Amino acid sequence: MGLSYTTTHQVQFYECDIHKQLTLPMLMSVAITAGELQTYSLDPTADAYLEEHHLGWIITNHSLDIHQFPKENEQIFVTTEAESYNKFFCYRNFYIHNQQGKCLATMKSVFSLMDLETRKIVTVPEEVISVYQSEKIKRIHRFPVVPDPSGEMLAQENYRVRYFDLDTNRHVNNARYLAWMLDVLPFSFLEKYEPTHIEISFQKEIEYGNTISSQCEERESTEADKETAHYIYNQDVLSAKALISWRQRNENE
Amino acid sequence: MGLSYTTTHQVQFYECDIHKQLTLPMLMSVAITAGELQTYSLDPTADAYLEEHHLGWIITNHSLDIHQFPKENEQIFVTTEAESYNKFFCYRNFYIHNQQGKCLATMKSVFSLMDLETRKIVTVPEEVISVYQSEKIKRIHRFPVVPDPSGEMLAQENYRVRYFDLDTNRHVNNARYLAWMLDVLPFSFLEKYEPTHIEISFQKEIEYGNTISSQCEERESTEADKETAHYIYNQDVLSAKALISWRQRNENE
Numbered sequence A, B: 001m002g003l004s005y006t007t008t009h010q011v012q013f014y015e016c017d018i019h020k021q022l023t024l025p026m027l028m029s030v031a032i033t034a035g036e037l038q039t040y041s042l043d044p045t046a047d048a049y050l051e052e053h054h055l056g057w058i059i060t061n062h063s064l065d066i067h068q069f070p071k072e073n074e075q076i077f078v079t080t081e082a083e084s085y086n087k088f089f090c091y092r093n094f095y096i097h098n099q100q101g102k103c104l105a106t107m108k109s110v111f112s113l114m115d116l117e118t119r120k121i122v123t124v125p126e127e128v129i130s131v132y133q134s135e136k137i138k139r140i141h142r143f144p145v146v147p148d149p150s151g152e153m154l155a156q157e158n159y160r161v162r163y164f165d166l167d168t169n170r171h172v173n174n175a176r177y178l179a180w181m182l183d184v185l186p187f188s189f190l191e192k193y194e195p196t197h198i199e200i201s202f203q204k205e206i207e208y209g210n211t212i213s214s215q216c217e218e219r220e221s222t223e224a225d226k227e228t229a230h231y232i233y234n235q236d237v238l239s240a241k242a243l244i245s246w247r248q249r250n251e252n253e
Helices: A024-042 A046-052 A126-132 A174-183 A187-192 B024-042 B046-052 B126-132 B174-183 B187-192
Strands: A004-010 A055-066 A075-085 A090-097 A103-115 A120-122 A153-160 A193-202 A211-221 A225-234 A237-248 B004-010 B055-066 B075-085 B090-097 B103-115 B120-122 B153-160 B193-202 B211-221 B225-234 B237-248
Touching (some): A004 A024, A024 A075, A046 A126, A075 A126, A153 A174, A174 A211, A174 A237, A187 A193, B024 B090, B024 B174, B046 B055, B174 B193, B174 B211, B174 B237
Antiparallel strands (some): A004 A075, A055 A103, A055 A193, A075 A090, A090 A103, A103 A120, A153 A211, A193 A237, B055 B103, B055 B193, B090 B103, B153 B211, B193 B237, B211 B225
16 A cells, blocks of 8 residues: 545535535546645655656546535545556545545546657656555556447437636546536436446547547436446547446435 | 625646636636635525525626636635625625735626526515625616627537536526636637636526527737627527636746
8 A cells, every 4th residue: 555645625516516416527526636636745846757758647447436425515535545556557546534534435546657749658657656655566456347338328419528628737637528428317317316336447538629429328227226338439439438326316315 | 895704725626727727617616605605604594594585696797807817726815795785786796815915816796686486686685685794785886888799700609508517506507607608719719818807797597408609709809918708698598798808828927
């Protein structure tokens, strides 16, 4: 296990959905921020090193468990740890707790370093990784594989990449993919069900001005639980896919 | 002058644009949050009162001056004061300062109370306004009028209202209108210019599933400064309009 780091966050109204809960894309962004803050606290020059070597972190996978969504105005604690790394992948975990110490959500993520000129993944340099004191491993952690499309599409929408979909790295932020995935679901579905588990894998970059197709399939379905599969296509290229488990909302929560 | 209230905010990476600056919609949201926090600090039961009387705050105007955009990771101070009110309108000001005490932005906003069942504006009840100790006035503050469209359209795009465009009040959040207004501008324009002044007036509500048209006109133009006018139409109904002044970015800032 590498070093861990904890920050606090107060959930703002503009980060919440109609249920007065932190949205799923925001939950992901809030978690990632803890990693950024850890990097800065351990090495304020880390960004300059990456810039000098034209390197950028990219995320290839998130595996997310949500026990309870943080609520509007709630103070939450976000802990992250740089678990381990091998030649090409860095494994980082995130834990969100409430003030009573209850674990609300956990996320396991895979980061890689990209050469921003060649757009290729590079070996993780010791200079970058050493500050986190994470364990060097030889094996590769396997994340559950999101199944390929079955062809039984439930819903589809097109999205043009907008100016505000770009983040400070001039890339479409990972959290946007998830917003496109959820938005195709019927309003009545999003009113009634909430996600409990998400496996998402990012395959290809998407650029400003691209028009993507967000497609959704229903995989499993009971009254209480659902499972949906999601695919983001840029032209004909699969850019991201995800599997989401849902449970019926408890209105008394 | 009514009571004032100050809160702090650390600018997160996911609140920033490609210039590593707080986006304009986020700047507006961060300001509004200070008003919400003031309300809660003065009267934690205020929301319950509004809910019981099926009332909700709506915003009709913002007049925004930006001297300098807050930057990624910057700690800012957001001060708000409930300046004054008359029968139908409440005037609230916002000031954003940096840690050196420099004023980065100011916003003057007009709030009204809507009966959420009849969708009509109602008289501001003493029970709601008294906690802010703001001045009761008879006159109506006039905000600069945004000119009607000239017909010389520069750019236009359609936007379907998405699930995540809705906020905790199940309304399209005001900040989204501004995102639609800016997104139609060419990327090269948004790279080169930054807004210095915004007059925005909200005319009609927009609902989930509506498709709106965001239209933009160029009003004034020199190499260093531009002025654009923006119109949001829902079908043929004008839902919001804005006038934005721009200056060429200083890359050394």
